[in-house]
Amino acid sequence: MRPWRSPRITAPVNAPHLPASGAAHRRQRLAGRGTAVAVAVTALGSAAARRTPRAARRSPGTEPRGEARSSDVTLEVVEVFGCGLGTLSLKDLEPGELVLAERPVLRFDASDAALRRAERRLAQLPRAQRDAVLELEDSVSFGPKTFRGILETNGMDCEGPVSSESDPKALFLRLSRLNHSCNANCDYSWRQDIMEIYAQRKIIAGEELCIPYIDLREPRQVRRQMLKENWCFRCECEVCSAWTVASDARRVRLGELSAMMYRARAPERLVRIARKLLRLYKEECINAQSYRKEACKFGYEASLRLEDVDLAPRFARLGLQSSLICHGPAHEETQEWLEISSLWS
Structure with missing residues (x-):
């Protein structure tokens, strides 16, 4: 059987996305400092700008294939x-x-x-x-x-x-x-x-x-x-067979923190949430790297806003590692993470 609904990470209803305009604002604020942070924000903004909005794309052909x-x-x-x-x-x-x-x-x-x-x-x-x-x-x-x-x-x-x-x-x-x-x-x-x-x-x-x-990120009964x-x-x-109360509690907390991450505005809070998420994914041993990649994206942007040149490269490395496992080396997202990570090497 195959899923009708995607297990991919999606923002909660009405959650804001990370706009390219936000990166542009941060570039302006950091202009003239000559730091790696300013360069990294530029790469992040240009990567976001390369994405084509779904509504602007043309409809594909529907010829039967299946290779x-x-x-x-x-x-x-x-x-x-x-x-x-x-x-x-x-x-x-x-x-x-x-x-x-x-x-x-x-x-x-x-x-x-x-x-x-x-x-x-x-x-x-x-x-x-x-x-x-x-x-x-x-x-x-x-x-x-x-x-x-x-x-x-x-x-x-x-x-x-x-x-x-x-x-x-x-x-x-x-x-x-x-x-x-x-x-x-x-x-x-x-x-x-x-x-x-x-x-x-x-x-x-x-x-x-x-x-x-x-x-x-749902308790067993809901799943x-x-x-x-x-x-x-x-x-x-x-x-599900080896269910424990602790496992349910961690997964419920993961869902709560993920929703909070889309609503939070203060970069200090975003960094704390991203780090908690990464720790809980590890504790719960969830294999799907798309969840970690989501947390790394928010944590990386928040650390740039804080001009934290120690934390930003750590999120960049973790994001690259997760994207490689998620998508392989040729995917657009992996290429973006490679570009960002190279700025901190």
């Missing part, structure tokens, strides 16, 4: 007890190693009209590809599987241009075989029309590859309820 590749990794789809089909790695993997990259069979968005169009396109696929799609899980439909149910069950969030205000989605054949875990050992990254799966920690040959379907409502299964992963 997949792996980085010399042999994967095997097998029956997993209590989970249906799952995917195993047949070799050891290091953190940040590419597990699999796949082009989507179909791209669509979440609006009702777009889903109807996507259903028609799936029905027009070549017989072999259509049969492969119909083998995917459908946790929505009552009775026989439907293309609509498969799309809603397996559609993955992807960054990219769409023609409406709905979130863009993509359907994959191989990636849809990755099951959920509340401490997943893999995570996904969208880059240049390809979804890439990266190992988030060291993985031993024969271990099942899992990704998060939901935000992991299980979300998974039951959206994908019709009760999570029995190692985190």
Whole structure:
């Protein structure tokens, strides 16, 4: 099964984003000091300016594809007890190693009209590809599987241009075989029309590859309820099975601190929140590096505002390390972190 909603980090409702204009203001305030801080802010502002707003991008083609590749990794789809089909790695993997990259069979968005169009396109696929799609899980439909149910069950969030205000989605054949875990050992990254799966920690040959379907910063009861409502299964992963009150408390606190981080304005407070988040992610042993990268981004910008030339490079190094594991070396975000980190070397 695959997530309909992205486990990617998103700001709480009405939370402010980090604007390029803020970086420009700080450049002006630090102008003439000749410090590494001023140079680093310039790099951060220019990196932000290179991003293209989603609303300004053109709509992509929706031709059926579905090509997949792996980085010399042999994967095997097998029956997993209590989970249906799952995917195993047949070799050891290091953190940040590419597990699999796949082009989507179909791209669509979440609006009702777009889903109807996507259903028609799936029905027009070549017989072999259509049969492969119909083998995917459908946790929505009552009775026989439907293309609509498969799309809603397996559609993955992807960054990219769409023609409406709905979130863009993509359907994959191989990636849809990755099951959920509340401490997943893999995570996904969208880059240049390809979804890439990266190992988030060291993985031993024969271990099942899992990704998060939901935000992991929720207590077990909430996580299980979300998974039951959206994908019709009760999570029995190692985190849920070995549940403790302390684990729930840490995850609830992580969610609270993350929301506070988007609302906070004082740089001193932002730095404290970012450091607490990094400590709690380590204590809770959450593998997904996207959470750490989020905290590093806020901590780095706040340390620049404080002109702290000791703390800023530490956040920069941690942000680069997390981005490498999240996205690999070629991703735009990793390149931005490389540019920032190089200024402090």
